[in-house]
Amino acid sequence: MKNKVAVHWFRQDLRVKDNPSLNYLSKKYENIIGLFVFDDVNRDPRLGSASKVWLCESLKHLNEQLNGNLILLKGDPQECLEEILNFFDVEEVSWNRCYEPWVIKRDKKIKSNISEKIKVSSFNGSLLWEPWEILKDDNTPYKVFTPFYKRGCLSKKAPRNPETSKINFFNHNFRSTNICDLQLLQNKEWESQTLKIWQVGEAQAEKIMKNFLEEGIKDYSDGRNFPKKKNVSRLSPFLHWGQISPNTIWYALSKVNDVGEENIEVFKSELGWREFAYYLNYHFPYLQKENLKKNFDNFKWKNDEISFQRWTKGETGIPIVDAGMRELYQTGYMHNRSRMIVGSFLVKNLLIHWKKGEEWFWDCLFDADAASNSASWQWIAGTGTDSTPYFRIFNPVTQGQKFDPEGQYIKKFVPELNDMPIKYLFSPWECPENIQNEINFKLGVNYPNPIVDLKESRKRALLTYEILRRENSK
Numbered sequence: 001m002k003n004k005v006a007v008h009w010f011r012q013d014l015r016v017k018d019n020p021s022l023n024y025l026s027k028k029y030e031n032i033i034g035l036f037v038f039d040d041v042n043r044d045p046r047l048g049s050a051s052k053v054w055l056c057e058s059l060k061h062l063n064e065q066l067n068g069n070l071i072l073l074k075g076d077p078q079e080c081l082e083e084i085l086n087f088f089d090v091e092e093v094s095w096n097r098c099y100e101p102w103v104i105k106r107d108k109k110i111k112s113n114i115s116e117k118i119k120v121s122s123f124n125g126s127l128l129w130e131p132w133e134i135l136k137d138d139n140t141p142y143k144v145f146t147p148f149y150k151r152g153c154l155s156k157k158a159p160r161n162p163e164t165s166k167i168n169f170f171n172h173n174f175r176s177t178n179i180c181d182l183q184l185l186q187n188k189e190w191e192s193q194t195l196k197i198w199q200v201g202e203a204q205a206e207k208i209m210k211n212f213l214e215e216g217i218k219d220y221s222d223g224r225n226f227p228k229k230k231n232v233s234r235l236s237p238f239l240h241w242g243q244i245s246p247n248t249i250w251y252a253l254s255k256v257n258d259v260g261e262e263n264i265e266v267f268k269s270e271l272g273w274r275e276f277a278y279y280l281n282y283h284f285p286y287l288q289k290e291n292l293k294k295n296f297d298n299f300k301w302k303n304d305e306i307s308f309q310r311w312t313k314g315e316t317g318i319p320i321v322d323a324g325m326r327e328l329y330q331t332g333y334m335h336n337r338s339r340m341i342v343g344s345f346l347v348k349n350l351l352i353h354w355k356k357g358e359e360w361f362w363d364c365l366f367d368a369d370a371a372s373n374s375a376s377w378q379w380i381a382g383t384g385t386d387s388t389p390y391f392r393i394f395n396p397v398t399q400g401q402k403f404d405p406e407g408q409y410i411k412k413f414v415p416e417l418n419d420m421p422i423k424y425l426f427s428p429w430e431c432p433e434n435i436q437n438e439i440n441f442k443l444g445v446n447y448p449n450p451i452v453d454l455k456e457s458r459k460r461a462l463l464t465y466e467i468l469r470r471e472n473s474k
């Protein structure tokens with residue numbers, strides 16, 4: 001069967017190692033064409049600004065890995081594939097599956113159209129378990145994480161072992177769009193600033209994983225709660241774009257010694273949360289757009305654009321919230337603890353719709369992921385299937401005291417508070433005037449007054465959620 005040409009269509013699997021579609025093709029064909037299509041026709045929603053930056057850098061790396069042979073096109077993938085099929089003598093087209101509803105719809109259509117002319121194959125390259133394989137005894141999907149993960153996933157066949165084949169990418173003379181012509185970048189200072197903090201690409205993902213498994217994992221179970229500690233992997237953007245497979249990480253964890261079983265199990269369960277988010281998005285394809293709990297459709301969200309803008313800019317006057325929001329804007333990433341704090345503050349203390357937060361994160365996060373982002377926002381808002389209870393409202397002052405006890409995280413992103421004594425760092429509005437004078441600081445001038453009273457807004461949230469609960473129990 002050798003000497004035939006096959007096309008691998010790269011999508012959210014921007015890697016060469018442990019790539020099931022590439023492995024499959026490499027066993028059958030001598031030469032493989034690597035294709036990436038920037039689909040600006042079907043995509044829903046549009047890519048966020050940070051995702052575009054990440055994608056642009058990633059494509060440069062991938063093209064280098066393919067010795068400049070990546071075919072890069074822009075437009076409707078159906079038309080792009082047709083063009084390739086007309087140009088080359090292609091025997092087979094293959095890809096790794098994606099799970100966003102708009103992609104499933106598009107791929108089904110393409111598969112049915114081109115499989116009339118040519119063999120089309122697809123593989124699981126981004127999940128440990130396929131969403132349709134995990135169902136309850138009554139054949140309905142799980143809605144709660146723990147039974148999904150423990151009874152559903154862990155009792156199934158173990159995830160696929162990672163595998164890497166030698167692949168020859170075809171040295172072609174077909175037209176390819178220049179990466180710059182995809183117009184992913186807008187030449188904003190923000191783009192170059194955030195990228196200084198990150199290195200992108202498959203090799204980098206592997207390096208980060210190795211460092212994490214040598215250092216970060218040791219105290220993961222506890223340390224992952226502290227935004228200033230180096231106990232989280234920061235692999236999320238790489239996982240989103242498939243620059244590393246979850247299988248590679250899953251099996252690398254099994255080879256780590258002397259770091260405590262609990263740390264490994266907790267980390268694996270975080271990968272499980274990722275699976276759960278994809279699972280929900282597959283079984284409830286309106287996850288990114290609508291409340292999973294329909295009774296929330298009548299919830300009295302507040303339309304408060306001024307507070308929302310202050311939240312996005314990290315100018316709420318609540319230090320740990322502002323630190324998180326500025327971390328997001330300055331680095332394209334936010335620690336999970338901070339994501340929960342700023343999210344709870346938006347939907348509960350400000351009573352602003354989770355969708356507004358989801359959209360801002362979508363635009364700013366390098367790891368912006370339709371499934372994980374929406375599932376997490378719905379979890380925080382209480383609108384999801386397995387959500388935080390409505391009465392659980394994070395207190396940003398005690399959260400800061402507990403998880404940033406020395407204030408290093410706050411001071412890094414809110415330097416206006418550098419001289420604030422630790423006693424008032426988490427609630428500078430309580431700092432007496434004489435101390436403010438001593439440190440040459442004036443609340444309302446150097447740093448804003450809080451945009452809401454934490455106690456009052458907590459009461460208001462509890463009441464609003466309680467009204468909804470009562471209305472629904474009528």
Ligand SMILES: Cc1cc2nc3c(=O)[nH]c(=O)nc-3n(C[C@H](O)[C@H](O)[C@H](O)COP(=O)(O)OP(=O)(O)OC[C@H]3O[C@@H](n4cnc5c(N)ncnc54)[C@H](O)[C@@H]3O)c2cc1C
Nearest residue numbers: 232233234235236270273274336339367368369372373376
């Ligand atoms: C409001 C909100 C929005 C979020 N939006 C996203 C998003 O757009 N994209 C995204 O990848 N994650 C999102 N998360 C989940 C989580 O915050 C990030 O995955 C995590 O912070 C990424 O950092 P890390 O790679 O260092 O995580 P680690 O602690 O090192 O975890 C390893 C991996 O497990 C997965 N993971 C960990 N926690 C979660 C979780 N709660 N849900 C789903 N997967 C998880 C990620 O793939 C992560 O890379 C969101 C969480 C919240 C509360």
